[in-house]
Amino acid sequence: MRKIRIPENLTTLAYKTIKDSIWDGHLDEGARLTEERLSRLLGISKSPIREALNRLETEGLIRIEPRRGAYLRTFSLKEIDDLYGVREALEVHAVATVKVTPEFTQRLWDSVERLRQYREANDKFRHLEEAVNFHTILASGTGNEQLAKILDNLHQQVWLFRRKTYDASKSHAYAAHRAIVSSLVKGDKGEAQRLMHEHISSVRRKLLAQLRSKDENREAVYVA
Numbered sequence: 001m002r003k004i005r006i007p008e009n010l011t012t013l014a015y016k017t018i019k020d021s022i023w024d025g026h027l028d029e030g031a032r033l034t035e036e037r038l039s040r041l042l043g044i045s046k047s048p049i050r051e052a053l054n055r056l057e058t059e060g061l062i063r064i065e066p067r068r069g070a071y072l073r074t075f076s077l078k079e080i081d082d083l084y085g086v087r088e089a090l091e092v093h094a095v096a097t098v099k100v101t102p103e104f105t106q107r108l109w110d111s112v113e114r115l116r117q118y119r120e121a122n123d124k125f126r127h128l129e130e131a132v133n134f135h136t137i138l139a140s141g142t143g144n145e146q147l148a149k150i151l152d153n154l155h156q157q158v159w160l161f162r163r164k165t166y167d168a169s170k171s172h173a174y175a176a177h178r179a180i181v182s183s184l185v186k187g188d189k190g191e192a193q194r195l196m197h198e199h200i201s202s203v204r205r206k207l208l209a210q211l212r213s214k215d216e217n218r219e220a221v222y223v224a
Helices: 008-023 035-042 046-058 077-097 102-120 124-140 145-162 173-185 189-223
Strands: 062-065 069-072
Touching: 008 035, 008 046, 035 046, 046 062, 046 069, 077 124, 077 145, 077 189, 102 124, 102 173, 124 145, 124 173, 173 189
Parallel strands: none
Antiparallel strands: 062 069
């Protein structure tokens, strides 16, 4: 007798629902995700829940502890620094190898315009989502599916520790993205690479400084 396969639509539904809750900031780092609780909330059996959690663990978004449940993944400052180091190298490579066409650059310009609108509306979630989308478009423009897949995974992990500290009103992503597209349109990939390097490096420095400051303040309050 063959094992009955779990309907893909149920697994996908569970995966997307849990992931959306993570991205929306509805799940905190200390939140415990159990198959039983998620099964009740979503109204489906535990099997697709289990498959969805395994997929999220593979993507580096959660950690599963046997007999205890799943928790959002947390990152040390060293891990965050390492992630940005890898991201910087891959993003600069993507700019160098992207295939520039009118259709491709129009997709980038559309993303830049949406980013401007979300910044003016101070729509944090959509602004961050669109900022990620810009880099996704760039990666897809290389034609390298493995590169696109790796960068997508990196962006998802980065989202975990940026979703609650991100301030759309203070973001310089719009200016950086606009400058990168302008360089690509002019055919100056070298300048586009330099701008991408500066863009990722700047975000990396500011984020690490912010997180270090929070850690120091937390320690000061604890000592006091």
